Amino acid sequence: xxxxxxxxxxxxxxxxxxxxxxxxxxxxxxxxxxxxxxxxxxxxxxxxxxxxxxxxxxxxxxxxxxxxxxxxxxxxxxxxxxxxxxxxxxxxxxxxxxxxxxxxxxxxxxxxxxxxxxxxxxxxxxxxxxxxxxxxxxxxxxxxxxxxxxxxxxxxxxxxxxxxxxxxxxxxxxxxxxxxxxxxxxxxxxxxxxxxxxxxxxxxxxxxxxxxxxxxxxxxxxxxxxxxxxxxxxxxxxxxxxxxxxxxxxxxxxxxxxxxxxxxxxxxxxxxxxxxxxxxxxxxxxxxxxxxxxxxxxxxxxxxxxxxxxxxxxxxxxxxxxxxxxxxxxxxxxxxxxxxxxxxxxxxxxxxxxxxxxxxxxxxxxxxxxxxxxxxxxxxxxxxxxxxxxxxxxxxxxxxxxxxxxxxxxxxxxxxxxxxxxxxxxxxxxxxxxxxxxxxxxxxxxxxxxx
Amino acid sequence: xxxxxxxxxxxxxxxxxxxxxxxxxxxxxxxxxxxxxxxxxxxxxxxxxxxxxxxxxxxxxxxxxxxxxxxxxxxxxxxxxxxxxxxxxxxxxxxxxxxxxxxxxxxxxxxxxxxxxxxxxxxxxxxxxxxxxxxxxxxxxxxxxxxxxxxxxxxxxxxxxxxxxxxxxxxxxxxxxxxxxxxxxxxxxxxxxxxxxxxxxxxxxxxxxxxxxxxxxxxxxxxxxxxxxxxxxxxxxxxxxxxxxxxxxxxxxxxxxxxxxxxxxxxxxxxxxxxxxxxxxxxxxxxxxxxxxxxxxxxxxxxxxxxxxxxxxxxxxxxxxxxxxxxxxxxxxxxxxxxxxxxxxxxxxxxxxxxxxxxxxxxxxxxxxxxxxxxxxxxxxxxxxxxxxxxxxxxxxxxxxxxxxxxxxxxxxxxxxxxxxxxxxxxxxxxxxxxxxxxxxxxxxxxxxxx
Numbered sequence: 001x002x003x004x005x006x007x008x009x010x011x012x013x014x015x016x017x018x019x020x021x022x023x024x025x026x027x028x029x030x031x032x033x034x035x036x037x038x039x040x041x042x043x044x045x046x047x048x049x050x051x052x053x054x055x056x057x058x059x060x061x062x063x064x065x066x067x068x069x070x071x072x073x074x075x076x077x078x079x080x081x082x083x084x085x086x087x088x089x090x091x092x093x094x095x096x097x098x099x100x101x102x103x104x105x106x107x108x109x110x111x112x113x114x115x116x117x118x119x120x121x122x123x124x125x126x127x128x129x130x131x132x133x134x135x136x137x138x139x140x141x142x143x144x145x146x147x148x149x150x151x152x153x154x155x156x157x158x159x160x161x162x163x164x165x166x167x168x169x170x171x172x173x174x175x176x177x178x179x180x181x182x183x184x185x186x187x188x189x190x191x192x193x194x195x196x197x198x199x200x201x202x203x204x205x206x207x208x209x210x211x212x213x214x215x216x217x218x219x220x221x222x223x224x225x226x227x228x229x230x231x232x233x234x235x236x237x238x239x240x241x242x243x244x245x246x247x248x249x250x251x252x253x254x255x256x257x258x259x260x261x262x263x264x265x266x267x268x269x270x271x272x273x274x275x276x277x278x279x280x281x282x283x284x285x286x287x288x289x290x291x292x293x294x295x296x297x298x299x300x301x302x303x304x305x306x307x308x309x310x311x312x313x314x315x316x317x318x319x320x321x322x323x324x325x326x327x328x329x330x331x332x333x334x335x336x337x338x339x340x341x342x343x344x345x346x347x348x349x350x351x352x353x354x355x356x357x358x359x360x361x362x363x364x365x366x367x368x369x370x371x372x373x374x375x376x377x378x379x380x381x382x383x384x385x386x387x388x389x390x391x392x393x394x395x396x397x398x399x400x401x402x403x404x405x406x407x408x409x410x411x412x413x414x415x416x417x418x419x420x421x422x423x424x425x426x427x428x429x430x431x432x433x434x435x436x437x438x439x440x441x442x443x444x445x446x447x448x449x450x451x
Numbered sequence: 452x453x454x455x456x457x458x459x460x461x462x463x464x465x466x467x468x469x470x471x472x473x474x475x476x477x478x479x480x481x482x483x484x485x486x487x488x489x490x491x492x493x494x495x496x497x498x499x500x501x502x503x504x505x506x507x508x509x510x511x512x513x514x515x516x517x518x519x520x521x522x523x524x525x526x527x528x529x530x531x532x533x534x535x536x537x538x539x540x541x542x543x544x545x546x547x548x549x550x551x552x553x554x555x556x557x558x559x560x561x562x563x564x565x566x567x568x569x570x571x572x573x574x575x576x577x578x579x580x581x582x583x584x585x586x587x588x589x590x591x592x593x594x595x596x597x598x599x600x601x602x603x604x605x606x607x608x609x610x611x612x613x614x615x616x617x618x619x620x621x622x623x624x625x626x627x628x629x630x631x632x633x634x635x636x637x638x639x640x641x642x643x644x645x646x647x648x649x650x651x652x653x654x655x656x657x658x659x660x661x662x663x664x665x666x667x668x669x670x671x672x673x674x675x676x677x678x679x680x681x682x683x684x685x686x687x688x689x690x691x692x693x694x695x696x697x698x699x700x701x702x703x704x705x706x707x708x709x710x711x712x713x714x715x716x717x718x719x720x721x722x723x724x725x726x727x728x729x730x731x732x733x734x735x736x737x738x739x740x741x742x743x744x745x746x747x748x749x750x751x752x753x754x755x756x757x758x759x760x761x762x763x764x765x766x767x768x769x770x771x772x773x774x775x776x777x778x779x780x781x782x783x784x785x786x787x788x789x790x791x792x793x794x795x796x797x798x799x800x801x802x803x804x805x806x807x808x809x810x811x812x813x814x815x816x817x818x819x820x821x822x823x824x825x826x827x828x829x830x831x832x833x834x835x836x837x838x839x840x841x842x843x844x845x846x847x848x849x850x851x852x853x854x855x856x857x858x859x860x861x862x863x864x865x866x867x868x869x870x871x872x873x874x875x876x877x878x879x880x881x882x883x884x885x886x887x888x889x890x891x892x893x894x895x896x897x898x899x900x901x902x
Contacts, residue, residue, distance in 0.1 A: 015746070276776050280769060291799070292785070293761040295466070295776050298769025299753070304762075310744040311757055313764050318731060318749025325727050325746050334743070346797035347813050348742070349875060351838045356854065358837035360811070360877050362798050382857050384833045384879040386809035387802045403807065404881055406833050406857055424800060426811050428835040428877050430855055 001132055002105055002203075003048060004095040004113045005077075006088060007041060007061040007069070013258050015326040016310040017287065019333050024257065025116045026068045029287070031268040040257060041116055042072050048114070051125035056105075058098060060091040067339045083226045089237040090229040092199075093213060094222050096206040101219040107204040110135060113234070115197040119266050121252040130248045131200040134169035140246040142239060143169065143200040146193030147254050152184035155256075157195035157235050159247050160187070172245035177235050196250060199234065209238070260285075260303045260312070260319040273306075283316070289335070308334030308344055332435065340369040346426075348434070359434040361427045365390060370418030373444035376411055379431025383407040383417075386426055390419035393444065418446045452583055453556055453654075454499060455546040455564045456528075457539055458492060458512040458520070463777040464709050467761040468738065470784050475708070476567045477519040480738070482719040491708060492567055493523050499565070502576035509550060511542040518790045534677045540688040541680040543650075544664060545673050547657040552670040558655040561586060564685070566648040570717050572703040581699045582651040585620035591697040593690060594620065594651040597644030598705050603635035606707075608646035608686050610698050611638070623696035628686050647701060650685065660689070711736075711754045711763070711770040724757075734767070740786070759785030759795055783886065791820040797877075799885075810885040812878045816841060821869030824895035827862055830882025834858040834868075837877055841870035844895065869897045 007025060014024040025040040032038040032046065048057060059079045061069060069079055080095045092113055099105045112128050124145075131143040146159050157177045161170040175195070179187060207217055213229055214221045222229075230237055239245070257263045264285040271277060273288030278297040288294040289307040296304055303319055305312045310329065314322065334345040347360040365371060373393060383392075389402035393416040394409065401407060401417075409415045411431065417423065431438075458476060465475040476491040483489040483497065499508060510530045512520060520530055531549045533542055543564055550556045563579050575596075582594040597610050608628040612621040626646070630638060658668055664680055665672045673680075681688055690696070708714045715736040722728060724739030729748035739745040740758040747755055754770055756763045761780065765773065785796040798811040816822060824844060834843075840853035844867040845860065852858060852868075860866045862882065868874065882889075 016743075276779060278765075278769060278772075278776060280766075286764075288762075290762075292467075292759070293780050295761065295763050295773065295780075296765070297763075297773060297776065298766030299764060300766075302750070302764070304764050306762055308743070310746065311739075311741075311755075311762060312746050312748075313737075313750060313753070313755050314729075314747070315731075315749030315751075318729060321729075322746065322748060325729060325748065328727060329744050329746075344798075346811060347795075347877065349813070349837055351854070352873065356838075358877075360797060360813070362800070362811070380855060382835045384835075384881075386800055386879065386881065387807075403802070404831060406859060408857060422803065426798065426809075426877070426879050428837065430835075430837065 001052070001055055001110050001112055001128065001200075002099050002103075003052065003055055003057045003128075004092060004099075004111060005044065005048070005057060005059045005116060006091055006113060007059050007065060007116045008088070008091070012326040012329075013323060014260060014263065015322060015329070016305055016307040016312055017289070019309055022068065022333070022336065023065060024263070026065075026072060027263075029263065029267045029272070030119075037268075039072055040119075041069075043119075044114070044116055045073060045077060047120070047122055047125055050122060052128070056099075056103070058095050060095040067337065070339060071337065083223055086226065086229065087232050088234045089232045090226060092234050093206065093210050093229065094219075094226065096203070097210050097217065097219040097222040100203055100207055100210075101217055105203055107202070107207060109203050110200055111203055111206060113199040117257050118196065119253070119255040119257050119262075120250075123252045124250050124254070127248055127250050128198070128200065130168050131198070134167070134246050134248050135200055135202070137167060138164070138169060138171070138246045139244075140171075141201060141205055141242050141244040142246075144172065144239070144245060144247045145196040145198035146247045146249045147196045148249075148251070149188050149192070149194050152181060152188045153194070154178060154181055154184055157239065158184070158187040158192040159195055159245075160190065160192045161247055164246075169246045169248050172247050175240055175242075175245060177240050193247065193249065195235065195239070196254065197235075199239070260305065260314065260322075261316045264303055264316065285316075340371050341366040355432055356430070357432065357434050359429040361429070362424065363427055364424050365417055365419045365422065367419060367422040368449045370444075370446050370449065371416050373414055373416035373442040375414045375440050375442075376431070376438050377440070378411065378433050378438045379429045380411050381409040381415075381430070382428040383409065383425045384428075385423060387424035388419060388422045390417050390423035391446070392417055414442055416444055418449055420449050452503075452506055452561050452563055452579065452651075453550050453554075454503065454506055454508045454579075455543060455550075455562060456495065456499070456508060456510045456567060457542055457564060458510050458516060458567045459539065459542070463780075464774060465711060465714065466773060466777040466780070467756055467758040467763055468740070470760055473519065473784070473787065474516060475714070477516070477523060478714075480714065480718045480723070481570075488719075490523055491570075492520075494570075495565070495567055496524060496528060498571070498573055498576055501573060503579070507550075507554070507556075509546050511546040518788065521790060522788065534674055537677065537680065538683050539685045540683045541677060543685050544657065544661050544680065545670075545677065547654065548661050548668065548670040548673040551654055551658055551661075552668055556654055558653070558658060560654050561651055562654055562657060564650040568708050569647065570704070570706040570708050570713075571701075574703045575701050575705070578699055578701050579649075579651065581619050582649070585618070585697050585699050586651055586653070588618060589615070589620060589622070589697045590695075591622075592652060592656055592693050592695040593697075595623065595690070595696060595698045596647040596649035597698045597700045598647045599700075599702065600639050600643070600645050603632060603639045604645070605629060605632055605635055608690065609635070609638040609643040610646055610696075611641065611643045612698055615697075620697045620699045623698050626691055626693075626696060628691050644698065644700065646686065646690070647705065648686075650690070710773075711756065711765065712767045715754055715767065791822050792817040806883055807881070808883065808885050810880040812880070813875065814878055815875050816868055816870045816873065818870060818873040819900045821895075821897050821900065822867050824865055824867035824893040826865045826891050826893075827882070827889050828891070829862065829884050829889045830880045831862050832860040832866075833879040833881070834860065834876045835879075836874060838875035839870060839873045841868050841874035842897070843868055865893060867895055869900055871900050 028037040284299040392401040479488040611625040737755040843852040
């Protein structure tokens, strides 16, 4: 068995902590058995490894997750980066093509696909062996994992089936993806199960899908044609149409951590950051990433989340319906952790006349790290060093820069910064389109910055 | 009659919009009869002028209110600036000394003292004439304004008295300042009235108090000895001990706008700033002064206020008890409107080694205005012009500065900035104590910047 872990983007369901660059699975709001904080992806990867220490695991992720994955999984995991964010069907085809074409896995082996966001017990990962066995015994195309519903949700797929005497699985008679509320109520009454989003199938099954879409089993070809693959979920594109499904049930704890309502239920501490709360707050969580205080008084069943991107104040239940409201917000990311350190956007100002703009950031380059050697076509930059010192590279010439130095970088000039001890600076950008994408990167060998 | 309007600091009861520099009375959250937004002080000054167009009005205010008063009252009002923030007793003595000594008012005239923060109808100001008449007719030392209590509050003084047949006032038998809850309940049951904080007395009465405190009727002497005057309210220092009190009643609307609970009840619009609210919010006010969005969903009886100083999320009733929580917060002001424009603190960073710090601001100098000519002893500054242009003055030399220019100001060097068209710049401060107080101001004649 090989495992594909789908590290999808969370969109804005956990706004303002999730955005394009920072998905919910990287938020360190959980706790590992030793009491250290961990993220969803750290938790699930640890749990997979505990049950399947030798199994090859491939993570399907967006390019924007590269730095977060390296930081949080310390390069342990193999990652297949999607050329664009599409949906689960293209992501599964790409990762499977990687396993079959690049890693040369056997067509007779099975692939298990796991979502990144359920909060589950260890037994969940043991069920993958039962699913593999069920697939082999039944001769079915796909084995699903069934979860007992706790309420008539419109968000999930529903599985109905017939028990197979003497076995741990059942045959699926009917599969209904995201029904309306009335249908969901009926299905729950009929003891249908939720589809937990785990799929087990033979490699040969997905090979046929790949060949159907791009003509040949080639990882490169799937990458090249990625934008042309159906923008659809695996559930809708495959599961719903599949005539040969079996299902294994998982009876343990299962929580979808995709909303603040469900996520806060699993958070070990009610507050994070600079928070002052009155003793009269009940079932209230406050997460504050800003440097200014949040004062919370007399709140009940409320979640307050403040980040550089915005501030959410919501009744916990109402937070599940946040999507429609935050879709209107189209801000650039205001804070990002990167491979080299982190930055925070402090200010954005449009000039009163014309289309010129300015943007101010605080950047921190970690000890022993370097910003890529880069240039911008649409902006000048002014860097004022406020802490530490570094090596400043401009058009191939290196100079030392330390607190109090002001560095001027006209547009079109290559520049970089490296630091042995860590350096902070304020960057004022002056130009038209002040976007992260206005960057051209070059190679530069800084040598051993730890030396 | 002369009027003293006490423009006290609000402390932190309307945090995070009120701070040392910005008191609640300057928040433009009300609406004037023409539908324009107005602040408490604009409203009460307008109301005073409507009932008493010819009366001399003196405002007692702290130095930190100078810019706000000039902006909001357009230099119409006479202001006596207190040398330090003390309490109402010293403030009333200082203003009365100004009226008696500097303005040479007659000792037989009366002075009416008004608080700045009640939300009242026009009739309230008509009652001042009844109070003057009552003082004259009764021969009492002080006339108070009685308000019918709406609940047994521990915050107010309580007045009990005997009606005087055929007159509009009554004689006060007992005055109880800030009783405990049990006593307040009893007093409300006995039909005692709240003291509305308005005092009318003869100028000769307060002259005796001034002479008792500083030996002579001299405005200069009261200013000089200001720090030594009793740090006490007029209620506790004088009213409570006074044997000869009368009271006139005001029956109209009266709301103390000292808490978010009472202030939001008078706000014309539920939201201010970049706010996205769900339709399911009930009796909820959101005021957002930040550039990032606040999303409010499913809230009931809640007030959300976000400013550069912090974020308050509170049940409206619970917001009345905010004091104890925000007292712990000892931030510098993060945003101030000034005579010359405004600034916002973007970033504060402590150096990893030692006691060096940095602070980053966005400053906007308005068209036709200038920053004072100044120097700092404890910090260097780097200014990067991001919008507009101005005249930059350094050690007596003027140069033009415009977008993209970077100006370096070492500590100990005199500098200033003036602008005909308006100019914005990012200021990075580098030093030890980065406080507003590290400033020495000098005179400079910029000539006519409007020219």
